[in-house]
Amino acid sequence: MQFSYSNPTRLHFGQGQIKTIAQEIPLDSNVLVIYGGGSIKKNGVYDQVADALKEHTWKEFSGVEPNPTKETLDKAITMAKEHNINFILAVGGGSVIDGSKFVAAAACYEGESWDIMVGKHTVTTAVPIGAILTLPATGSESNSGAVITKRETNDKLPFGSKAVQPLFAVLDPDVMKTLPERQLINGVVDAWVHTCEQYLTTPTSAKVQEGYAETLLRTLLDLGNRYDSRDSDEWRANLMWSANQALNGLIGTGVPQDWATHMIGHEFTALWQVDHGRSLAIVQPWLLRNQMDVKRAKLEQMGRNVFGLEAGDDLAERTIQAIEAFYHGLNVATQFGEHGMTHSEAVDTVVNQLDKHGMTALGENKAITLKQSREILEKALV
Known part of the structure; x- marks a missing residue:
C-alpha cells in the first residue's frame, strides 16, 4: 500500500449541531443557502439555519431536484455571480450537496458550466462550501465528488475536485425524523x-x-x-x-x-x-x-x-x-x-x-x- 490520505472536512455530529454554522461561516461572508423542494421549512431545519445565520448576510436558492440538473443549477450559478456570493451552504441530501459543488465550481468559471462535466474545464478554484446533511446516503458532505444530470440530453456524469470538498458538515440525526x-x-x-x-x-x-x-x-x-x-x-x-x-x-x-x-x-x-x-x-x-x-x-x-x-x-x-x-x-x-x-x-x-x-x-x-x-x-x- 502506498497512498496519501487527507479528509479536511470538519464534522459536527449529533443533535442540536446546526447552530455550529454560526461560528464556521465568517461573519463577513455573503452566503447563498441552497436547498431542495422545501421540506426543510416543514421539519424545522430552515428555522434553525435562519437563526444561526441571523448575524450573516445571506440569500437562498431552492428547487434543487433529486438527481440535480444542470438546467436548474445554472440559475443558481447566475444568482451566485450576480450577488458576489463568497460562501455556499448546502442544506439537504446528496443531490443538494452535489448540486452546490457544481454551483461553487461554475461560479468561478466564465465558460459554459457543462464544460466541467465533460472535462473541458478542470476545477481548481471554487466558492467555499459548508453542508447540513438532511438525508444520509451519498457521503457527499465530506468528499470531493458530485454527479450532475443534463436533462436536455439525458446525460448523467460525475466530476471531482478537492476545491469543492465541504469545509465543514453538520450531521444531526434528528433531521431524519420526517424523511419519507x-x-x-x-x-x-x-x-x-x-x-x-x-x-x-x-x-x-x-x-x-x-x-x-x-x-x-x-x-x-x-x-x-x-x-x-x-x-x-x-x-x-x-x-x-x-x-x-x-x-x-x-x-x-x-x-x-x-x-x-x-x-x-x-x-x-x-x-x-x-x-x-x-x-x-x-x-x-x-x-x-x-x-x-x-x-x-x-x-x-x-x-x-x-x-x-x-x-x-x-x-x-x-x-x-x-x-x-x-x-x-x-x-x-x-x-x-x-x-x-x-x-x-x-x-x-x-x-x-x-x-x-x-x-x-x-x-x-x-x-x-x-x-x-x-x-x-x-x-x-x-
Whole structure:
C-alpha cells in the first residue's frame, strides 16, 4: 500500500449541531443557502439555519431536484455571480450537496458550466462550501465528488475536485425524523453499494480497510434487518454515520475500487428517473454474477464475514443471493421492468448511452466492456 490520505472536512455530529454554522461561516461572508423542494421549512431545519445565520448576510436558492440538473443549477450559478456570493451552504441530501459543488465550481468559471462535466474545464478554484446533511446516503458532505444530470440530453456524469470538498458538515440525526420511508431505504442501499464498490474487488493485504468495510456492511445489514426500529435515535445515528464513513475516502484508500455498478446505474436514472439507490440494487447482483470469476474470493470473504455463511463451492453465489434478500427485505427490486420499452430496446438504449459517455472499460480491472455491460443488462432489465 502506498497512498496519501487527507479528509479536511470538519464534522459536527449529533443533535442540536446546526447552530455550529454560526461560528464556521465568517461573519463577513455573503452566503447563498441552497436547498431542495422545501421540506426543510416543514421539519424545522430552515428555522434553525435562519437563526444561526441571523448575524450573516445571506440569500437562498431552492428547487434543487433529486438527481440535480444542470438546467436548474445554472440559475443558481447566475444568482451566485450576480450577488458576489463568497460562501455556499448546502442544506439537504446528496443531490443538494452535489448540486452546490457544481454551483461553487461554475461560479468561478466564465465558460459554459457543462464544460466541467465533460472535462473541458478542470476545477481548481471554487466558492467555499459548508453542508447540513438532511438525508444520509451519498457521503457527499465530506468528499470531493458530485454527479450532475443534463436533462436536455439525458446525460448523467460525475466530476471531482478537492476545491469543492465541504469545509465543514453538520450531521444531526434528528433531521431524519420526517424523511419519507422511500428516502430512508434508498440511503441504506446507497451506503451499502458504496461500501461494496470499494470492497468487492480482489483480496488485498489492507486489513484495516477491509475490516472497516466489513464492519460498515454488517452495520447496514443490521439496520436493514431492524428497519422497524428506524424511529429511534440509535438507528438514525448509526445510519447517518455509516453512510458518511462509506464514502469519505478511508475504506477506498490503497485498495482497488470498482464503481461499474454506479456508472451503469446512472444511465437508469438519467433515462427513466429511477431512484439512484434503486438503480444500484438493480445492477449490482447481475454485475457480480457476470464478474464472478474475478470477484469470487471477495464474495466468499463477504459471505463468511458479513453474512455468516458456511463454506461451500457455491458460497459466492449464496452471497449474491443474500445481497438480493437484503434488498428484497427492504422492498427494493433487483430487476427493472418499468422502462416502457421492449426488452431489446431498453438494453440497446443503455448500452448506447454507456458508449456515448465513454463507459467502455469499467470495473477494477477495466474488464467490463460494452459486451459485458450488455450481458448484465440482459438480466437486470425485464
